[in-house]
């Protein structure tokens with residue numbers, strides 16, 4: 222089984238369902254923990270952040286009543302989704318993730334080498350996604366309690382690159398604009414356009430650049446321990462060859478370094494499982510769903526995949542010569 | 544040349560013109576060639592006594608038998624192909640193949656040439672380095688003279704200084720292997736070293752390496768490793784389908800043979816072994832003590848220890864030598880397949896997982912030995928230290944501790960390439976294997 226091909230197929234299918242699902246009367250609701258932007262007209266499933274931020278913009282006492290229940294319900298549904306698929310939302314479903322992966326394929330096709338952040342840089346910016354997550358909770362609360370101007374409404378949605386970008390796939394260009402209403406809206410919506418630009422340009426240098434700073438990833442990482450998908454490592458079997466780290470689009474060093482920890486769904490992991498396929502040591506890495514193991518590192522399978530030339534994104538299959 | 548009776552020096556450089564008496568050097572060359580041929584002949588006479596040897600071993604025997612005839616034909620480089628000699632386990636062969644060159648590993652195991660090496664190195668130097676110096680300095684084995692360049696990693700101190708000593712004889716390229724290999728800067732630096740090596744090889748062969756050639760070279764070696772994985776899995780069968788000394792020979796032959804030919808030969812052997820297992824044919828009795836050999840490298844024809852182990856009824860079930868298991872078990876993982884990706888994959892494969900004791904940490908080696916003990920159901924470990932090989936001697940205590948924790952007995956032997964201590968080794972190994980039997 223070639224997991225990367227399967228993953229691409231699932232990503233494409235998810236993209237179609239989430240963006241065009243409305244055309245086939247599919248409705249997965251607006252509580253999905255992934256950037257299936259709710260601004261896409263007639264979508265098949267929507268991101269929970271927009272509703273979540275609006276629900277938070279209320280005076281505090283209201284949360285004791287009906288508002289609180291509504292909020293908890295929304296959060297509960299998003300959390301349930303997050304438990305079922307945890308980080309697989311990012312590796313297998315998210316439209317923004319898919320677009321970045323496709324751009325990476327284009328880069329590889331153009332023979333452009335990837336680069337990585339230095340270990341220090343990477344470490345330093347790890348907290349950005351949590352800060353964004355905290356802000357997208359605190360700012361709406363501030364608005365609801367009269368501390369912050371309404372111009373900051375649903376601040377993350379204003380900043381999110383998915384909002385200008387994804388509606389384009391339905392021919393809707395209205396979101397692809399800067400809102401000159403006030404300074405905050407200008408900053409935020411301008412930022413969104415810049416992020417879209419960054420996504421396209423950085424994809425020719427790095428993999429999954431935006432994901433490292435994504436507050437959705439921060440939200441999903443809260444479920445790393447209890448999510449049904451898990452990535453296990455047996456440190457005794459690992460030679461620390463670094464193959465997994467090299468393959469990891471999120472540049473997660475623990476996957477190579479860790480010798481004792483068993484659960485390797487780390488805060489940045491998107492469960493793409495490229496590491497498992499890149500690992501040549503029997504049973505060193507293993508992916509499970511609800512305790513059922515569906516992919517194990519295996520020397521022979523690894524070599525067979527390498528020979529077929531379909532290991533990662535870029536090594537196209539070539540006709541076999543004797 | 545092959546019609547010459549074994550032990551006869553080849554005519555070319557060794558025979559003096561006319562009746563001029565031999566110079567000292569010529570006499571020495573002739574003596575070493577003769578002794579080497581005798582050693583090789585003895586080894587194969589011994590091997591032939593084993594009627595149950597797999598037929599497919601004949602291919603590998605042929606390679607080593609050529610050591611009796613000045614090593615002519617041991618390597619298969621065509622006349623216009625550049626030959627790159629390598630030492631240790633850090634020289635990326637993929638790059639040599641991709642540039643159209645022919646890699647040959649020069650790590651040596653001959654006692655007689657190590658005596659020549661003593662002219663260059665102190666007495667206490669490791670016999671492997673001495674032996675290599677001897678072969679480099681004197682025309683004894685053809686392929687040492689055939690090298691257009693040699694790549695020498697600065698691994699242990701002997702190897703570090705050997706570069707300068709080799710300079711009068713070879714075009715030497717030193718590779719600076721980072722000792723504390725995990726750090727970010729060490730990885731970057733090593734990648735640059737690999738690229739520097741690439742440029743040097745390209746200059747020698749006159750061919751630029753492109754993406755396609757590099758991918759093909761990687762694939763060739765991966766295919767060889769596929770057969771190695773299969774072979775090693777077959778070796779886990781009890782009773783053992785093949786003797787450990789034969790396995791050492793197979794993997795040692797990889798030093799010299801063309802990789803695709805070698806892969807084919809190993810495939811044939813694997814098929815034969817599968818058949819043997821199916822038919823219940825085995826190379827050692829089911830209750831033979833399963834021994835793991837680790838420590839300083841063992842290179843042909845220094846096979847005295849494996850011979851002793853198996854003559855005494857044990858089975859060398861696995862080894863952890865840089866001349867066999869360690870050399871071939873780590874794998875390049877091509878991910879994106881761009882030039883940069885492949886070079887990084889190659890660079891890291893040779894250093895990051897490597898269990899060589901010249902690196903600062905022992906974790907990789909410790910875990911590897913633990914895995915080998917479990918996977919091959921090892922009952923006793925023999926720790927081989929070549930006199931003068933400090934890195935392996937230093938790690939001994941750590942490995943001893945690990946094995947004590949695992950409840951596996953260990954015997955340390957310290958020896959060199961001379962045949963003089965064979966009887967003494969036999970006595971010690973016999974006593975060790977007796978205690979293993981007692982445990983059953």
Ligand code: SF4
Pocket residue numbers: 255256257258259260268269270271377378379381382383384
């Ligand atoms: S703009 Fe971004 S955060 Fe808001 S709903 Fe769309 S995808 Fe979610």
Ligand code: SF4
Pocket residue numbers: 254255256310311312315316317318431432433435436437438491
């Ligand atoms: S981290 Fe990446 S894949 Fe996950 S939700 Fe954010 S943009 Fe999508």
Ligand code: SF4
Pocket residue numbers: 458459460461462463464465466476477478496499500501502505506518
């Ligand atoms: S690829 Fe496998 S063996 Fe290599 S470092 Fe990663 S987990 Fe360890």
Ligand code: SF4
Pocket residue numbers: 452465468469470471472473476489490491492493494495496497
């Ligand atoms: S650790 Fe593995 S599964 Fe997680 S992001 Fe990296 S490669 Fe993907």
